[in-house]
Amino acid sequence: MENIKEPILQIKDVCISYTSSTMAVKHVSADIQKNTITAIMGPSGCGKSTLLRAVNRMHELYKNIRVTGEILLNGENVLQMQPMEERRRIGMVFQRPNPFPTMNIYDNVLAGYLLNGIRLSKSEKDEIVERNLRSVALWDEVKDSLTKRGTFLSGGQQQRLCIARSLALKPDVLLMDEPTSALDPIATKYIEGLMDGLKKDVTILIVTHNMSQAMRISDYSMFMYMGELIEYDRTDKMFDNPTDERTRAYLTGKMG
């Protein structure tokens, strides 16, 4: 694989264990190119979500988990950043859309600011809400119902709202853990269609089970197997001509 010219994120020899006897992620190293989409693929249980969560320090919610190695964001160690700073710079979108149920649509977009006690003028708020709802192509659909709860929206709209909420803080990196797996095919296509346009502002790292999705949307792909990063390359190269037999077996459906 070519050298990554402008790595925004550098994962260096990361190992993650939930228990003392097994490692869920084993010595993973990878540089992630700025303003691209990188897909993380692999069979169930291979460590994709565990790795993604560590990039956002979500692992700190788990008892007894152990993370070694370094994860650098623009050269700064994420694992040692102030949690609030780290959450602002690295956003996350989950499998199930999770708008804050007590907040209306407008406040959901601003949630990162509201929850962190960051004060904004009314015009700043209006601007942030409109700009971010436009970036996920939701503005026209909700501009007349901004005071309604986010949970009134369809699943696909809720997920776009959650993406807008993450983008509102202008993160450097957006992590997405199977963001369309709970959505119908039309809502999925819609979100996939947006992603290319988001790359100019944010670097995306996405876990997906869906190989054709990875092929459609990503510039680079990683294939993980039993905690190891087996192959990492340009997506077209990996799908056309994988180097490792295990990658080939997975991509041709011979491995779960």
Ligand SMILES: Nc1ncnc2c1ncn2[C@@H]1O[C@H](COP(=O)(O)OP(=O)(O)OP(=O)(O)O)[C@@H](O)[C@H]1O
């Ligand atoms: N909270 C946890 N406690 C203990 N072990 C866990 C925990 N979460 C995950 N694991 C284990 O870590 C390994 C990696 O799991 P992980 O969820 O990261 O895989 P994955 O590739 O994301 O799987 P899937 O595609 O099914 O979501 C698995 O062996 C899993 O059983």
